[in-house]
Amino acid sequence: MPQADSPPTEQPHRFQKRGFSGEKAIKFFFASNAGLTIVILALIIIFLLKEGLGFFPGYQRELQVYRIAGLEFVDISRKNLTAHEQLTSVLNRAYYAEINGKCAHQMRRSQEASALFNAYTDQTGPTRDLVISNSQAEITPNPEMLAALRANFDKQKLKALASLPATPHLTANERRDLIESIRTRAIDSTDDPALVTALAEEFAAAREKQAEPLQAMRATIDTFEAAGSELSSLVSEMTESVTATKEKIQNADILEKDRKTLLAAAASAKDPAEREKLTTEAHASLADKPDVEGPIQVLLERRPDCIKTHAALQQAAAGIGSQLPAALSQPEAARLLKVARNTWPLFIADLAKTHEEINDWKHDTPVPLTTAISSFLTGKDWVTGGEWQDFYGILPLAIGSLMISIVALIIAIPSGIGAAVYVNQFASSREQALVKPVIEFIQAIPSVVLGFIGILVFGTVLRDLSMLDSLQWIPGFPIEERLNIFTAGCLLALMSIPTIFSLAEDAINNVPSAYAEASEALGASRVQTTFRVIIPAAFSGILAAILLGFGRVIGETMVVLLVAGNRIKIPDFTSGLGTFFQPAHTLTGIIAQELGEVPLGSVHYRALFVVGILLFTVVLAINATAHRFVNKMKH
């Protein structure tokens, strides 16, 4: 039979055949789910770019309007006006520091007396208010209730009197009299105790007396202040006109966009009548091209005015500079005077340069896109929602993020790695069983809870600590704001310790035991083995742990939003380490704070997405570096 000779057809096995197509479908299903991760990552990138990239042309347009409407021109003069105001402020502070320094004794006495009285009213205030509001005639007081409230007040009063603050500059007699006058005070009295008033008067008199020898200085400052008034009124006049121009241009932009929307709607409308209506509306909303040339020419005509005013101010300032007192006796006053003296020539030089700046300024120079990009990346101001001009410069935010991360890492690196080394190398198994779960549990604390602790407890504790006399040697103490870089950094440290701890512990654990055994066999002690053999071997893993901890810190939102203090300003680095006790705002915080409030599609909205792109890139770069270290360790 020829059939027997023919080779058997390639029949798959029964098992294989059944469900063959199904198997493939199942595999495809799982593969597509795995591919979902790529899709999500791609979507994140695409949508961040889609919303974000429109920012730069939009910002370019805003800067262009800033220029053609003449706002930039006004800002040349305003810069000098601000400098003048700052200088006046410094001089005023020097003047008052001199006076207050000379009557420091009276000032302290007055302050202590009122502090004592305030401490008393703080404690008794609520109960007192209750008594007063319930004894008003028109609500027919209930005697029972009044008595109860009264008793409550008396109790609080005794408690308050027992815990009054110390008054080292008041004599024992004065203090006794003051307390006595508080004790016998009528409940509805609103006058301050006699001593408080007397001391305040004494202080005022002392100030007046000390001001007398400084009359010349006062007059100098006043002349200087007055010298700026002409510039000030010029700036506010110009401000009004340029803001009006800017508004016109912006409205025209809106109408133009409006018209496009209407036309688009008209194009897609099915009903001809509807289409007709939309088209007419679109044509009606066609804006007249706003007249930019006119107002700007009016503005430019004021150039000579501007230059003249600046020259006058320069002349006045040069004259006044020499009239300032040679020296002041109080250290703070002398310091401020020195600051004023040092900035004086700079101020005058700036004024001298203004002349050229004003003449060189051209309203029709186009703003290139690169300017928009560079002023975003290196701009020192993030001003939004203002009346004048919005600026989107991320420098203050980036610096805030960075400084908070530095504080967090300075705390978290030693404690995280120290704990990892200890738990892995030295701790007994019972200790391990205690420490590991606790640290793991810290990781589970939601960040908003840490922020809550920071705002309600930690910030206040930190500020109270900073008031202690024994801690005044720490730079930056006493702190001004309870919510600041340091507060946020401490809480973020707590967040990143578990990350650093568990990754570093893994890295140490992964060092082959042969290393340790060989080291000990050579006679090294445990500490020597740990620090000379194990840690160097685990080094790249530990570095990766630190980097991943950094990535976690810089991307954290809720803690910094609640606790960092939200001040959008590059910190004042002249205060040394005290800089870390200033408030800041962060890249993450600004997104969380402002995204909910911006109109969709506006330049501000897009700016927040660009901040998101930046954050995304930075964190990804950090993580990629960290993973390179991990891989290095594996090989």
Next chain:
Amino acid sequence: MFDPEKLIRKGLPKGHFKDLVVRSLLGGTTYFVVIIAALLFGKILIDGAPVLFKAEAPFVDFEFLTSKNQTLHVFDDAQGTRHQLPASEYSAYLAKHEGVPIHNEQTYSYSGGGIAGPIAGTALLTLGSMILALFFGVSAAIYLSEYAKQSPFIHAVRLAILNLAGIPSIVFGLFGFSVFVLAVPVITATPSDRSLLTLPLFIGDYVMSFQGWNSSLMAGCATLACMILPVIITASEESLRAVPQGFRDASLAMGATRWQTIRKCVLPFSLPGILTSSLLAITRVAGETAPIMFTAAVAAKDDLPWQGLKSPFDVLSSQVQALPYHIYTLAARIPSSEFTQRAQYGSVFVFLLLVATLSLGSMILRAKLRAKLKW
């Protein structure tokens, strides 16, 4: 009897002191961290526990958990007794004592009643996002551990997982806002103006319009699911790989298909592991604020998510309160005073208790699992 290690240690008395210093320094930092954590929990426990627990049976004050969030009214009645009533009881009180004056009235937003709304919202958000993340995450993990061979595709998937895991939560918030709130497709008869694209469906007036789900439970769940996906995938893959290769080999040798092998011989053994690690993922999902700020959360809402709806599906398209966002509101928007403390510390305590229970549960389960499944 003879322990070589002891011998070595004894031979080194020289560095003993230094040894001790280093050891105690390291121990000090470790316990410093532990003590800080203990202080933190202690503070919340002391201030928060009294809100939830009481001295007499049944020891738990369910009212705080089950009543809605309201404004707190604090006032004195004519007898000088101080009342603290949430708004609903306050209006009942006024109705009962009509014409009787009250004094010293003060009001505190968000401080009266309980936190039923935020709890329910967080529960729904967690449930929704975990269902999504587990479905897609476990499927992806099955592919990675059971089917995948070295290929550029796998490499790309692993890279994507790695990168997704590192993205800051606020960026997920931006992503969720721009995609789920503003861009995903919906089927509707009246497309919104800002729709990115509309596709006709030829069923009545209905079109598919890419206009997003608005700020809603759905959008929040989807955002959170994307965020947690890499964690679920990694944990599930680990559990799947922990099943010995012999199980698969035996099953395949018996003639079972790959899918049968996965279904009968791999998944059942790895499921406990997957569920245990997903408990930890729940703590993360429940605790995140930044991703839901713009996608799902609302500060004040009268009804529980499922109340007052015309159709049961509306629950998905309405905004919800959420516990972490509620805590943010309590921390940022209202002052801390003796009357608001109850709401503030109570909410934080409940939240922390929830998270602690979940992570403790996951730890215990994991320990049990390790003891039970030894191959």
Next chain:
Amino acid sequence: MKTITTLFATAAMLTMAGAQTLSIKGSDTLGAKLIPQLAEGFKAAGNKGVKFEIAAEGSTTAFPALANGTAQIGMSSRKIKDDERTFCRTKGVYIKEHGICHDMLVVIVNKNSPLAKLTKDQVAKIFTGQIKDWSEIGGAPGKISIYTRNTSSGTYKDWQKLAMGGRDYPSSSLKMAGNEQIAQEVAKNKNGIGYVGLAYAKTAGTKTLVIDGVEPVAANAKKYVYARLCYLYAPDKPSAEAEAFMKYVESDAGQDIVRKVGFIPAKDL
């Protein structure tokens, strides 16, 4: 059976997308205290079925929400701007304005500050950063900490117009999420100064300042320099719930609540 239920459910979903809730968005000044209490009063007055959603992130949030239809009523502590009105119009929403109450922006300082009064000029100089130290205006020496609202707030912009002559806030100012938070921080900082709505002026630990000789109390609203009107905005064709609520707010019962919370009823001036 199951399929039928599913079909019904799908149909229901398609026809009734979005439950009829009354969503109110906008100003924190109004939304943190007044509107929730008006809503509670509204419900107590026999409108139990209405469901409120209130988000108070700042006046600027009101108008996009109205335009996009995510809110039925917008609260604002400032007047709507032209470009915002145009924006809403492009989305087909014509907006109607309801002035519901007057508010006064009160300058507060820490209770322990010796200061009791300021002139309008001094206030402007402090908030624009020209005066940096309390000693410059006769207080105890100390660097002034300025607490302002965040940029989305109507109060932030109103203050810029009313008190600062349109100039920018100094970058040293701290931006706070709400009135309560400003009061809270000022109460804790002896060098702090801030501005809040009248309803928040009585926070413990702070005291209000007399401006140009006028004490900031409701009776002086006409003389006080930083007084303003607060608004609710609704589309010209509001939903039935929104219309009923607006009516309630403008009724005597509603205006009583306005007074009780610490604002000045619209018709008192």
